Amino acid sequence: MAADEGLLLNISEDWTFPGFHQEHKKFPRSFGAKERRGTPKQAKGTKRKFQGASQGPPPKQKNEMSLPPAKKTEVKEVKRTGKGKPEGLISPKKHPAVPTNEGQVERPFIKTSSLFKNNPEIPEIHRAMVKQVREKVFTSDSFHELGLHPHLISTISTVLKMSSMTSVQKQSIPSLLEGRDALVRSQTGSGKTLAYCIPVVQSLQAMKSRIQRSDGPYTLVLVPTRELALQTFDTIQKLLKPFTWIVPGVLMGGEKRKSEKARLRKGINILISTPGRLVDHIKSTKNIHFSRIQWLIIDEADRILDLGFEKDVTVILNAINSECEKRQNVLLSATLTEGVTRLADISLHNPVSISVSDEACNQPIKGCKAAREASHLQTSAELDSFAVPEKLQQHVTLVPSKLKLVTLAAFILGRCEFEKHQKLIVFFSSCELVEFYYHLFLQTLLGSAMAPASGPSPSASSRLKFLRLHGNMEQEERTAAFQEFSQSKSGILLCTDVAARGLDLPQVTWIVQYNAPSSPAEYIHRIGRTARIGCHGSSLLILAPSEAEYVNSLASHKINVSEIKMEDILSILAMDDRFKGRRWGNKKSRSVGPQEIRERATVLQTAFEDYVHASAERVSWAKKALQSFIRAYATYPKDLKHIFHVRSLHLGHVAKSFGLRDAPQNLSASSGNKKKSKLKRPDLHKKTQSKHRLAEILRSEYSSGMEAGDAKVKKQNKHGKPSNHTLQS
Numbered sequence: 189m190a191a192d193e194g195l196l197l198n199i200s201e202d203w204t205f206p207g208f209h210q211e212h213k214k215f216p217r218s219f220g221a222k223e224r225r226g227t228p229k230q231a232k233g234t235k236r237k238f239q240g241a242s243q244g245p246p247p248k249q250k251n252e253m254s255l256p257p258a259k260k261t262e263v264k265e266v267k268r269t270g271k272g273k274p275e276g277l278i279s280p281k282k283h284p285a286v287p288t289n290e291g292q293v294e295r296p297f298i299k300t301s302s303l304f305k306n307n308p309e310i311p312e313i314h315r316a317m318v319k320q321v322r323e324k325v326f327t328s329d330s331f332h333e334l335g336l337h338p339h340l341i342s343t344i345s346t347v348l349k350m351s352s353m354t355s356v357q358k359q360s361i362p363s364l365l366e367g368r369d370a371l372v373r374s375q376t377g378s379g380k381t382l383a384y385c386i387p388v389v390q391s392l393q394a395m396k397s398r399i400q401r402s403d404g405p406y407t408l409v410l411v412p413t414r415e416l417a418l419q420t421f422d423t424i425q426k427l428l429k430p431f432t433w434i435v436p437g438v439l440m441g442g443e444k445r446k447s448e449k450a451r452l453r454k455g456i457n458i459l460i461s462t463p464g465r466l467v468d469h470i471k472s473t474k475n476i477h478f479s480r481i482q483w484l485i486i487d488e489a490d491r492i493l494d495l496g497f498e499k500d501v502t503v504i505l506n507a508i509n510s511e512c513e514k515r516q517n518v519l520l521s522a523t524l525t526e527g528v529t530r531l532a533d534i535s536l537h538n539p540v541s542i543s544v545s546d547e548a549c550n551q552p553i554k555g556c557k558a559a560r561e562a563s564h565l566q567t568s569a570e571l572d573s574f575a576v577p578e579k580l581q582q583h584v585t586l587v588p589s590k591l592k593l594v595t596l597a598a599f600i601l602g603r604c605e606f607e608k609h610q611k612l613i614v615f616f617s618s619c620e621l622v623e624f625y626y627h628l629f630l631q632t633l634l635g636s637a638m639a640p641a642s643g644p645s646p647s648a649s650s651r652l653k654f655l656r657l658h659g660n661m662e663q664e665e666r667t668a669a670f671q672e673f674s675q676s677k678s679g680i681l682l683c684t685d686v687a688a689r690g691l692d693l694p695q696v697t698w699i700v701q702y703n704a705p706s707s708p709a710e711y712i713h714r715i716g717r718t719a720r721i722g723c724h725g726s727s728l729l730i731l732a733p734s735e736a737e738y739v740n741s742l743a744s745h746k747i748n749v750s751e752i753k754m755e756d757i758l759s760i761l762a763m764d765d766r767f768k769g770r771r772w773g774n775k776k777s778r779s780v781g782p783q784e785i786r787e788r789a790t791v792l793q794t795a796f797e798d799y800v801h802a803s804a805e806r807v808s809w810a811k812k813a814l815q816s817f818i819r820a821y822a823t824y825p826k827d828l829k830h831i832f833h834v835r836s837l838h839l840g841h842v843a844k845s846f847g848l849r850d851a852p853q854n855l856s857a858s859s860g861n862k863k864k865s866k867l868k869r870p871d872l873h874k875k876t877q878s879k880h881r882l883a884e885i886l887r888s889e890y891s892s893g894m895e896a897g898d899a900k901v902k903k904q905n906k907h908g909k910p911s912n913h914t915l916q917s
């Protein structure tokens with residue numbers, strides 16, 4: 189049972205950007221603090237919203253900014269004022285950013301715009317504090333105690349530079365060396381890869397008749413993504429240094445099928461593959477056989493045995509089973525749920541269940557299940573409670589849709605411009621969104637639109653290095669981005685869930701979730717790209733006010749997040765005079781107050797909108813990205829639909845987060861019709877449709893790479909501008 193339940197928290201962490209002056213270090217709890225002075229402290233469930241600033245604007249503008257009195261019982265994004273009327277910022281035609289004689293870009297006079305007007309109220313987050321599941325990462329035991337080959341031990345210490353075992357390694361390696369099947373669950377970044385790689389290498393090198401390359405695979409490792417396949421290959425290759433006769437190999441798509449076939453013909457003893465690619469070879473390559481398979485490892489098993497991969501895994505299991513009966517099977521993940529356990533019952537033989545967070549449960553699965561069934565104590569949500577690394581600080585911020593883009597940009601600037609060695613991963617819900625925001629940020633935050641007269645400082649622009657990773661990129665580009673981000677000391681990786689699983693990217697400091705994940709398991713994997721192997725890390729989940737309930741949904745899985753106020757994120761704009769509105773002249777940044785922060789946010793938003801509206805092509809590109817967002821939004825599973833439902837989206841407000849000045853008419857018409865016809869369908873059909881769509885998205889994200897490459901994003905030109913191809917896809 190969750191401990192400490194009932195303790196109500198109203199958290200606003202002392203979260204600030206380093207170097208930010210105390211005077212404006214934290215915004216007042218509400219921008220409307222002045223107006224409400226003297227009113228009693230708000231009770232539980234009251235809402236906060238943006239109102240007039242507490243300082244300085246002329247009365248007329250103050251009036252213009254203040255919100256109509258609103259008392260809502262329900263938080264919804266939908267809160268229209270004038271039907272479909274654009275509430276846009278200052279039109280660029282009227283107020284262009286004019287280069288002066290000195291070549292300086294003169295900023296437009298920014299009136300407080302509708303960016304801060306007519307937004308839904310931001311609810312207070314009140315939630316029960318839950319006791320998070322904790323796991324100890326390291327043990328004091330060394331690898332010497334395992335009876336491994338001396339060369340393997342010396343490789344672990346000299347090549348991998350590791351001395352003591354992690355908890356999951358200490359528990360798994362002896363069981364696997366005994367020949368047991370296993371179901372291994374331990375938190376992200378706890379060393380599960382070596383927990384199976386060490387026993388595999390130990391057992392293969394010890395075989396009486398030495399393995400020949402031409403024997404073909406003795407071990408098959410299935411992983412969900414190509415990057416994870418490469419990473420696993422790299423680890424196994426290191427472990428195999430003293431055992432040169434054992435040949436590892438990777439099949440991962442994106443490479444020419446012909447060259448993979450040639451490598452298969454020569455022989456691969458430890459074969460690492462994505463399911464789709466392996467199925468392609470099973471169907472088309474004569475030289476692939478599984479008669480000597482001794483190990484089947486399914487890493488990220490819950491993802492691989494999940495929707496989208498099911499069929500492929502069945503083909504693979506049938507192919508292996510037809511050629512070899514006896515082998516060791518290992519399923520691993522940080523989020524092995526009941527569903528996987530049931531599949532494990534079918535595919536594993538008398539397995540040991542290893543779970544670091546509950547050592548008492550390390551016994552054959554049947555016993556565990558029986559105990560659970562008898563006790564009736566655990567709900568299914570509790571069974572899906574996942575451990576989160578102890579040094580991972582999780583945050584959430586509630587941001588109205590209109591302000592989402594500027595908030596993300598301010599957050600990125602705050603971390604990367606003013607701090608050294610910041611590595612951020614930002615998750616989006618689709619490939620199109622990644623492409624869109626990648627180019628938008630390159631062209632605005634790094635491009636001329638926002639450059640100060642003297643140009644961006646070299647150090648700031650090198651820290652603001654944007655990279656992207658998603659399933660629609662050419663493999664060559666994908667690998668390059670993965671490796672570049674992996675090796676760099678700072679930068680921002682914009683990606684889809686293709687980077688959520690298993691990737692071990694060193695020294696990632698922040699994980700930002702711009703779009704909420706589709707399940708608590710995916711939340712865990714996304715945030716798990718930081719705070720690995722006992723290191724520190726932080727995460728930020730950005731939610732719309734209508735999505736605030738998601739915080740409770742996470743809490744039901746024993747996941748605690750603390751709130752950062754949007755105002756605190758935006759306040760970083762006070763440090764950057766590129767966003768200064770002309771009205772404020774030479775006023776020193778140090779005394780910047782809430783009103784000017786709002787205006788600076790507006791300058792930033794205007795830069796985004798100017799960029800998008802500079803050509804019809806870009807507008808259509810932004811609309812397509814918006815459409816992709818809505819499509820992805822419609823695929824949240826049934827149990828989250830009450831939180832994430834397309835009907836609670838205000839299209840006009842969401843459009844702003846794509847740099848669009850108003851809701852695209854044609855888009856709303858087409859998606860509206862579709863939505864209507866969908867809603868008329870019977871429930872069962874609806875469910876199948878959305879499941880189907882989700883499976884489609886997952887498949888394209890984790891594709892084998894064998895399909896026609898025309899959906900792929902071609903190489904960008906050197907200015908990073910979207911190519912025509914991108915715009916068409």
Ligand SMILES: Nc1ncnc2c1ncn2[C@@H]1O[C@H](COP(=O)(O)OP(=O)(O)OP(=O)(O)O)[C@@H](O)[C@H]1O
Binds near residue numbers: 521
């Ligand atoms: N015994 C050890 N001592 C020190 N570092 C280790 C040890 N074992 C593994 N590591 C390192 O810890 C990091 C995380 O390991 P790994 O990627 O295997 O984690 P994981 O549990 O598989 O994570 P995820 O669930 O995200 O896939 C890697 O950089 C790895 O080299």
